[in-house]
């Protein structure tokens with residue numbers, strides 16, 4: 001009997017991780033290991049005027065810009081190269097690397113670190129989007145503090161606005177979010193025989209190699225990055241490991257001994273990137289039947305003090321700014337704003353959660369204002385197969401949203417609950433609809449990544465998977481092995497997947513963008529089918545294949561026009577809440593979700609992602625307040641930065657519908673980010689219904705609800 | 713590096729403390745967190761410490777002359793699980809931190825920490841608890857309400873230790889507890905309200921309302937309590953808004969990383985309203 005690909009198998013890493021046998025970077029011993037501690041800026045903006053070091057005992061070094069080897073540059077080679085390895089003069093944010101103290105004894109390092117005295121000329125800095133746009137303290141990026149600006153246009157919004165019967169304006173805002181991966185950032189570096197070897201908790205081994213090369217003027221081949229067991233990442237280990245690795249590279253070349261940097265939790269919360277805060281302003285034109293005829297969107301994201309990947313995040317925000325709706329006339333302006341905060345960076349959803357939250361809340365505000373039931377109002381605008389996206393691309397697949405809604409509205413009792421709990425009754429139910437495009441935006445998979453995977457059939461009948469996308473807790477080791485085993489028709493126990501090293505595996509790209517299964521899994525499937533034709537399990541045979549773009553996808557990266565993504569995954573989330581009349585605390589009574597991800601490679605892993613993603617989004621929506629005070633994060637411990645516990649939300653109902661995608665392995669599409677995208681809006685909509693007042697920002701804390709309730 | 717004393721008896725502990733000035737260390741769940749540094753580095757303790765958490769002679773719950781006497785080193789878990797413990801205290805401890813921490817933390821530590829957000833302290837003050845302090849000079853008993861004088865400040869003398877918590881058994885008392893935490897579990901209080909009262913023939917004969925995290929210390933408004941005592945319940949119901957307002961005016965909360973002063977004021981007054989409703993059967 002043939003097993004369905006979706007039937008769960010035991011996760012290949014379950015035993016070692018649940019049992020505590022897995023070794024993370026801080027657990028792996030090295031001979032003659034030195035420790036590194038970053039010396040950082042302590043002001044938000046200004047200039048360094050002096051650095052006074054204590055007397056360093058023998059064996060201790062302070063590594064800074066002057067230690068960059070001949071030919072090396074003081075730059076980290078990310079998407080742009082604006083972020084220096086070591087700050088010399090200009091301080092753009094609190095927590096920038098000045099240097100690295102290195103030595104054998106952490107107690108001594110701790111004392112030395114406390115004794116470093118840095119003096120500054122302090123300048124006025126900016127923290128918020130408004131302050132950034134107003135160039136508080138003077139612009140520090142271009143003339144206007146804008147890293148990138150894009151505009152999109154669909155239809156003829158100007159004409160439509162001139163015919164509007166009514167125009168509704170709205171501002172929707174989202175805050176910072178900290179990743180809280182279970183394992184903080186950590187890397188160990190070794191240097192010998194002219195080679196740098198990194199052991200890193202990371203998502204993208206090849207990014208690290210590329211990022212550090214210019215600072216130490218080394219060839220890519222002489223830099224080797226091993227990914228080690230990684231305790232969660234959520235996007236936080238996409239680029240930030242580059243920052244640590246660059247400083248470590250310079251130190252390792254100078255000292256020629258293994259050096260380890262492992263962050264402490266408070267350090268990790270204080271100084272590593274966060275999700276981009278957003279402020280999205282809508283103007284929506286209605287005709288006299290209250291139908292939307294045009295929408296104007298002005299999306300601003302807080303990119304922080306260096307650019308990192310903000311340009312790409314901004315595109316996702318813009319492309320998601322109409323959520324699942326096909327509106328006739330749309331204009332979207334997007335700006336990534338420079339501020340003096342820790343550079344914002346990748347975080348599960350990569351800009352989409354902000355766009356979706358804003359669009360969903362705005363649509364529900366419009367529905368309330370015109371006196372229509374939200375779900376009815378939204379459903380009338382659903383994208384359909386053949387429909388047009390905001391980049392004037394086409395929805396190629398069948399869209400099952402309507403059928404999914406029939407299912408989940410019944411399961412959640414949406415309509416009855418709506419009726420029995422009128423608006424303002426302190427009980428409420430809310431819904432959000434959402435989508436996520438799988439893979440890199442536009443032609444990124446082709447132009448930027450061009451991923452390759454290799455399969456090595458061995459004499460003993462086993463097959464090794466060689467690729468650079470990583471297991472970081474999300475279950476990839478299991479799903480990859482399952483794909484290859486199924487395609488070859490062998491048992492999963494005959495497949496091997498080891499944590500990748502850049503010197504052993506081809507570059508299958510970074511572990512990001514919901515691409516690992518849809519794009520890279522597909523490569524594995526193709527490679528396995530090819531191996532099957534030429535390998536009989538008794539001799540060695542290697543197959544390597546590369547990415548092929550679906551032929552019908554058209555995209556222009558200059559104009560951002562066409563199919564921004566080849567395929568989308570879809571979801572609906574319904575949330576029911578009760579608001580306490582005295583304390584304004586929100587109790588979540590139920591959460592119901594339904595997702596269409598093509599086909600699940602492993603149902604248990606998919607449901608795990610749904611649970612984790614939805615709870616993470618509910619935390620973002622309600623608890624995870626992260627404020628800045630003089631450029632520092634105010635909630636910088638896990639006692640103050642609140643992520644949900646198992647008591648904060650009820651179990652999540654999770655259902656899947658199938659809609660196989662031709663270019664995904666066994667029909668699979670993207671999943672990891674989709675499941676984060678929608679829950680925040682459904683929660684906020686439920687609270688809004690419960691208190692009978694529009695909610696315009698997250699987190700929806702009891703303090704914010706009190707504010708809304710007192711606006712009588 | 714600091715000196716750490718590990719006494720075998722309370723007597724030895726008192727000697728260490730008076731001769732070295734060592735700071736009492738019970739479960740360490742406040743101290744170790746406050747002075748933690750980073751991986752592989754000792755906590756930055758500024759003074760010598762004397763360990764107390766292991767002293768069996770200070771771990772007990774027993775009845776004495778109409779009061780429940782709790783050894784100061786009894787863990788929060790043991791206090792919570794004991795049949796003699798009043799429901800109000802059980803409720804408050806049940807919402808403190810998480811099981812692992814309650815297995816280490818003690819009542820002495822929660823009191824000694826003197827935080828206005830100390831949850832057990834809030835319940836104990838509503839229960840009219842006093843504490844016994846011991847030193848080589850002898851023993852004294854003080855009302856808990858008067859022991860804590862500011863955030864992190866108490867009247868504990870240089871040579872004293874908290875040895876016992878004394879909770880009068882209020883026969884027939886009714887109690888009410890609400891913690892507004894930063895989340896549902898393992899959370900610190902944004903504010904909390906503990907109330908304990910008694911009613912005889914429709915007349916309020918005893919009332920204590922303690923408010924946590926809304927002033928520099930856990931707060932009782934004795935004047936309001938005095939005014940309410942002896943009032944008929946319907947009269948209290950009539951004065952609901954007025955009483956809520958008096959509480960609102962008496963508290964002096966702050967903005968901090970967990971909440972805002974405005975919210976604390978509003979929510980505390982609403983929760984006092986909830987206490988009054990429970991008392992009078994209103995709403």
Ligand SMILES: Cc1cc2nc3c(=O)[nH]c(=O)nc-3n(C[C@H](O)[C@H](O)[C@H](O)COP(=O)(O)OP(=O)(O)OC[C@H]3O[C@@H](n4cnc5c(N)ncnc54)[C@H](O)[C@@H]3O)c2cc1C
Pocket residue numbers: 639735736737738739740741742743744745764784807808809810813816817818819820821822823824825829830831832868872873874875898899900901
């Ligand atoms: C994750 C976490 C969650 C927490 N959640 C809560 C919560 O929900 N509610 C809450 O109220 N607290 C909470 N706390 C704080 C702490 O756990 C409690 O205050 C606990 O009761 C402290 O007890 P301890 O024995 O560990 O104190 P210790 O750390 O040993 O001591 C605390 C203070 O009391 C003094 N002290 C200790 N014993 C004596 C004694 N015998 N005589 C005189 N002084 C003494 C010490 O010198 C010190 O100043 C939390 C802490 C953490 C880390």
